[in-house]
Amino acid sequence: MTVDRVTATPQALALIDKLRAEHGPLMFHQSGGCCDGSAPMCYPDGELIVGDGDRLLGHIGGMPFFISAPQFEYWQHTQLIIDVVPGRGGMFSLEGRHGERFLTRSRLFTDDENAWLQANAPALTATQAAALPTREVAA
Numbered sequence: 256m257t258v259d260r261v262t263a264t265p266q267a268l269a270l271i272d273k274l275r276a277e278h279g280p281l282m283f284h285q286s287g288g289c290c291d292g293s294a295p296m297c298y299p300d301g302e303l304i305v306g307d308g309d310r311l312l313g314h315i316g317g318m319p320f321f322i323s324a325p326q327f328e329y330w331q332h333t334q335l336i337i338d339v340v341p342g343r344g345g346m347f348s349l350e351g352r353h354g355e356r357f358l359t360r361s362r363l364f365t366d367d368e369n370a371w372l373q374a375n376a377p378a379l380t381a382t383q384a385a386a387l388p389t390r391e392v393a394a
Contacts, residue, residue, distance in 0.1 A: 258368045259334065260378065263315035266339040267357060271297075271316035274349050281349070283315065285322040285335065285359065295320070295337050295357040296348040310378035319384070327378055332369060333361040 263271065275281055280300035286293055296303075300318070310327045312320045315337055322330065338358045343351055350356055364372065379387075 256367070256371050258364065258371050258376065260312040260372070260376070261315055261320045261335040261337065263337040264339065267337045268316050270339050270350055270353065270355055270357070271318060273353070275316070275318070278349060281316075281318040283318060283320040283337070283357075284309070285312075285320070285326060285330075287323050287326050293359070294348070295335075295359050297350055297357060298347070299349070305381035307380040307382050309381045311381065311384040312378055321381065322378075324380075330361065331378070333363055334368075336360040336362065 271281065274297060278299050282298050282300045282303065282305075284296050284298070284303055284305070286296045305321050308324050309321045310324055312322055312327075312335065314320060320335075320337075322335075336359070338360050339350075339355045340358045341354060342356050343354075348357065
């Protein structure tokens with residue numbers, strides 16, 4: 256068994272491919288509110304500085320997806336499913352000009368999935384993730 260903490264719909268993966276073709280490598284961060292509400296934000300890779308207050312949930316479309324530690328505490332029992340809907344995204348997120356925006360959906364992990372995650376897949380801090388020999392590329 257393997258369990259992903261974050262996944263993406265085919266529509267989200269298509270938009271990621273489009274944005275990657277325009278901007279090169281990308282990164283995502285689940286926004287915690289403020290200006291753009293709580294939304295998955297897409298940036299050119301490295302544009303947003305992440306640190307030990309952020310957790311690497313996984314990769315979508317081969318791009319890293321981070322969340323703040325306080326949000327992780329709240330969402331750790333759910334799988335984040337990144338989707339796309341019509342409309343204007345966050346003003347700092349790359350997809351805004353395409354008339355689509357990323358949206359986070361979620362589902363609760365089963366007891367078996369939670370147990371597997373506890374034993375096998377800690378959400379790494381940004382520093383721990385940067386120390387990995389190579390960046391995991393998983394769709």
